[in-house]
Amino acid sequence: MLRRVEAATVPGEPVLRNTRGAGDRVGDGLLYGLTALASVLGLVVVAAIVWRVADGAWPAVKVFKLAFVWHDEWNPVTSKFGARDLLIGTVVTSFGAMLLAGPLAIAIALFLSELAPPSIRGPIGTLIDMLAAVPSVVYGLWGIYVLAPFDAHHLQPFLSSFLGWIPIFAHGGDEVPSTVFTAILVLTIMALPITAAICRELFLSVPADIEEASIGLGATRWEMVRTVVVPDVRGGVVAAVILGLGRALGEAIAVTQVIGNFIPLKLSIFETGDTLASRIANQYQGAVSNIQVASLIYLALILLVITFVSNLAAQRVVKRFEFQRTGGT
Amino acid sequence: MSAPAIDLVATGRARRRLVVNRLAEGAAVLSALIALAVLAIVIYSVLRRGLPALNLSFFTKGPPLFGQTGGGIAPAIVGSFMLVAIATAFALPVGVLTAIYVNEFAPKRFAEQIRLWLDVLNGFPSIVIGIFAFAFCVKVKVPILGIGHHQSAWAGGFALSVIMLPLVARATMEVLRLVPNHLREGSYALGVSKWQTVLRVVLPTSFGGILTGATLAVARAAGETAPLLFTCAIAGQVVDWDPSHSVQSIPLTIFEYSESSDPNLHAQAWASAFVLIAFVLVTSMAARFLLDRSRRKLGSGR
Numbered sequence: 001m002l003r004r005v006e007a008a009t010v011p012g013e014p015v016l017r018n019t020r021g022a023g024d025r026v027g028d029g030l031l032y033g034l035t036a037l038a039s040v041l042g043l044v045v046v047a048a049i050v051w052r053v054a055d056g057a058w059p060a061v062k063v064f065k066l067a068f069v070w071h072d073e074w075n076p077v078t079s080k081f082g083a084r085d086l087l088i089g090t091v092v093t094s095f096g097a098m099l100l101a102g103p104l105a106i107a108i109a110l111f112l113s114e115l116a117p118p119s120i121r122g123p124i125g126t127l128i129d130m131l132a133a134v135p136s137v138v139y140g141l142w143g144i145y146v147l148a149p150f151d152a153h154h155l156q157p158f159l160s161s162f163l164g165w166i167p168i169f170a171h172g173g174d175e176v177p178s179t180v181f182t183a184i185l186v187l188t189i190m191a192l193p194i195t196a197a198i199c200r201e202l203f204l205s206v207p208a209d210i211e212e213a214s215i216g217l218g219a220t221r222w223e224m225v226r227t228v229v230v231p232d233v234r235g236g237v238v239a240a241v242i243l244g245l246g247r248a249l250g251e252a253i254a255v256t257q258v259i260g261n262f263i264p265l266k267l268s269i270f271e272t273g274d275t276l277a278s279r280i281a282n283q284y285q286g287a288v289s290n291i292q293v294a295s296l297i298y299l300a301l302i303l304l305v306i307t308f309v310s311n312l313a314a315q316r317v318v319k320r321f322e323f324q325r326t327g328g329t
Numbered sequence: 330m331s332a333p334a335i336d337l338v339a340t341g342r343a344r345r346r347l348v349v350n351r352l353a354e355g356a357a358v359l360s361a362l363i364a365l366a367v368l369a370i371v372i373y374s375v376l377r378r379g380l381p382a383l384n385l386s387f388f389t390k391g392p393p394l395f396g397q398t399g400g401g402i403a404p405a406i407v408g409s410f411m412l413v414a415i416a417t418a419f420a421l422p423v424g425v426l427t428a429i430y431v432n433e434f435a436p437k438r439f440a441e442q443i444r445l446w447l448d449v450l451n452g453f454p455s456i457v458i459g460i461f462a463f464a465f466c467v468k469v470k471v472p473i474l475g476i477g478h479h480q481s482a483w484a485g486g487f488a489l490s491v492i493m494l495p496l497v498a499r500a501t502m503e504v505l506r507l508v509p510n511h512l513r514e515g516s517y518a519l520g521v522s523k524w525q526t527v528l529r530v531v532l533p534t535s536f537g538g539i540l541t542g543a544t545l546a547v548a549r550a551a552g553e554t555a556p557l558l559f560t561c562a563i564a565g566q567v568v569d570w571d572p573s574h575s576v577q578s579i580p581l582t583i584f585e586y587s588e589s590s591d592p593n594l595h596a597q598a599w600a601s602a603f604v605l606i607a608f609v610l611v612t613s614m615a616a617r618f619l620l621d622r623s624r625r626k627l628g629s630g631r
Contacts, residue, residue: 024522031524035430038423039443042498045491046450052464053457107360115357126617128364133613134371135552137580138602141587145595146374189367196364220350243452250454253554253580257587277456277555284460284559300460304453311452315445 050304057301060294068298074263074279076288081295083276083302085263090275090303093180093255094248097187098195101248102241105192109199110225114211125200132193140257143186144178148258151182156270170268178260180273186258187248195244202233202240202321239317246307246314252277276303372606379603382596391566392582398593402601404568408482408576409551412561415486415572416493416550421543423490424497431498432505433527444502451495456555462488463559480575485561492553493546500542504535507624537623544616548609554580579605 060068064081071082112125152175160171206229214224230237260272261282274282276299287293339347386401393400427447431440466484508531516526532539557578564575579601586598 024524027524028522031429031527032434035426035434038426039430039435041423042427042443042450042494043446045494046446048465049450049453049458049461049491052461056460056464104360104363107357108364111357111361115354116361122621124361124365126614127368128361129617130610130613131364131368133548133552133609134368135554135580135605135609137552137554137583137587138375138606139371141583141598141602142371142374144587145378146370192364220346222350222353223346225353246452250452250456252454252456253558253584257584277454280456280460281555281558285562297460297464300457304457307452307454307457308449311449312445315448315452319445 053297053301053304056297057294059291060298061301063291064295064298068295069302072264076292079289079291081292081298083299085265086274086276086279086299087302088265089180089259089263089273090249090277090306092269092273093183093187093259093275094191094245096180096184096269097191097248098241098245100184100188101191101195101244104188105195105240105244106199106237108192108196109203110229112196112200113203114221114225114229125197128196129193131189132197136190136251136254137257139186139190140254143182143254143258147185148177148179148182151179151185152177156181160270167267168269171270176260176271178258178272180259180269180271183255183259183273183275183278184269186254187251190251190254191244191248194247195240198240198243198318199237202236203229205321206232233321235317236321239314239321242310242314243318246311249310250277250303250307252281256281276300372610375599375602375606378596378599380600382600383603387597387600391568392577393593393597400593400597402577402579402582402597402604404564404566405577405579405582405601406604407568407570408561408564409578409580411482411570411572411576412485412489412557412578413547413551415482416489417543417547419487419490420493420497420546424494424543424546425501425539427494427498428501428505429527429531431502433523433531444499447495447498450491451499454555455492455553456558458491459488459556459559462491462556467560480559480561480563482561482572482574482576485557485576485578486572488556488560489550489553492556493550496546496549497543500545501535501539504538504542504623505531507538508534535623537626538620541616541620541623544612545620548612548616552580552605552609554584557581558584 060081064071068081068083069087070084071080072084073080073082074085075081108128112121112128116124156171156179160169163169164171210228210232211224214228215221219227255275256278259274259278261274261278262272263274265273280296280299280303284293284296287296338344386399388401388406389403390399390401391404392402427443431443435443462484466487467480512530512534513526516530517523521529557580561575561578562581564577566577569576583598583601583605586594586601589595
């Protein structure tokens with residue numbers, strides 16, 4: 001309860017000092033100390049993650065050096081390990097996913113911020129955010145038993161009948177149940193909501209004045225978006241796509257369920273493949289030697305570096321927009 | 330009646346602009362519809378394939394023995410509950426205290442840094458956090474407090490708490506920022522010290538928001554699979570309340586059953602997915618709804 005101050009005993013100078021007594025000084029100090037400790041703990045966890053992963057990968061780093069990154073063999077029998085095909089698989093799946101998810105997310109964000117009637121913006125936005133709440137293992141399960149058969153029977157024959165002359169869309173004719181393409185689709189769904197949510201915030205932050213001015217000058221809604229809204233937040237949109245990319249790069253479970261976990265990589269995306277994260281999830285328990293475990297952690301280290309750099313860069317850009325928004329008014 | 334008839338139908342360039350506009354609007358609507366359709370299809374698939382396998386014994390029995398049909402996920406439900414409880418017990422206090430420090434005490438530059446690094450932590454792949462927790466809790470040379478040397482619910486809960494920490498901290502920061510400054514100043518003006526102001530004015534005002542933020546983090550942690558893969562995967566087949574043992578969990582059950590070749594286990598996987606998705610979606614929807622409400626109440630302008 002708040003301390004009661006009686007009117008008759010309005011404190012003079014010395015009494016006032018007493019109200020900030022030992023108890024409060026201890027309390028203030030204690031709360032400050034506790035909260036500061038908790039904050040430092042968060043930073044320590046980040047440092048500990050980097051340290052433990054680097055430490056675990058060290059035996060493999062010593063043996064394979066940096067050549068690990070472009071060496072393409074992964075052979076537990078001869079203890080020769082390299083990350084090239086996995087790295088390519090990670091890049092192909094996540095960039096492929098963002099190629100689909102990026103435009104889709106921007107269009108959704110535009111729908112939610114500029115086009116939809118205000119009364120349905122909230123509910124639809126919430127539903128699209130719910131795509132992010134569905135656990136990755138459920139997407140994986142769905143990917144294996146619903147999406148992959150649909151891909152194999154309908155989508156892939158259809159696509160390769162148009163694009164089959166390009167090697168990456170070539171269809172061998174045999175039905176492959178687990179494909180890189182399915183992984184791309186699953187990752188698209190998973191990266192979509194985060195990118196859409198950030199883009200929506202960005203588009204909403206564009207001042208209504210200049211939007212209305214543009215409409216007032218006779219622009220159509222699309223011209224307003226193209227000439228006013230998007231240029232105002234272009235960097236932020238790029239950052240939002242990179243954050244979605246980070247989500248796709250690191251996804252292990254759903255990818256390992258649908259991609260088939262097989263290297264060497266084939267040229268077509270309608271074949272099996274593998275990624276960094278998915279290989280760790282798939283092989284860690286069955287690893288036969290210390291060097292294989294260390295190599296798997298080396299993969300994690302590569303993944304950590306990639307996501308770390310891309311996230312940091314994207315966060316910086318998003319921060320700048322936050323600053324503009326709050327600093328401007 | 331002699332006014333010249335003006336043709337209001339757009340032609341040429343104007344017509345092209347209108348058509349392009351229509352196309353763009355159509356594409357935006359279509360994109361939103363695609364996203365909604367995907368959500369609907371996922372939920373429908375889980376409902377259609379999960380519901381038939383759901384019955385009372387699914388919630389009360391252990392996994393089926395080899396070749397048998399039926400069975401349930403009681404150990405996984407208990408295990409998931411325990412893992413999330415442990416994770417919340419770690420992450421909630423640390424997250425809330427961090428947010429209090431950043432909002433009430435920290436110098437601006439340092440606060441920025443903490444925010445940034447929390448976002449970086451949030452961006453770390455969950456599989457990497459799993460490896461970290463494995464190296465930190467499972468594969469240690471000297472066991473701390475009897476934890477170590479083997480997988481346990483402690484290790485799994487710790488891994489999940491690392492996932493939850495940035496979510497709780499960021500959500501709490503957002504809410505604390507919305508507490509109007511005049512409340513704090515009013516408290517100070519009454520001669521109340523800072524720590525009492527924080528505990529008795531700031532925290533109670535933002536309690537609802539913190540709770541919903543924590544709920545969203547719980548929903549996220551409950552569905553995480555990758556951090557448990559190395560920390561809490563090899564478990565017994567019966568209900569186990571001992572956190573120093575490795576326990577079953579719903580996400581890992583789905584993951585393992587999904588890769589099996591037994592159709593009965595597929596049905597179990599879908600039913601487990603139904604339980605998980607129902608829990609996650611209901612709690613996140615409820616939390617978001619409450620969050621919007623408390624934000625409106627606090628923000629009063631926004």
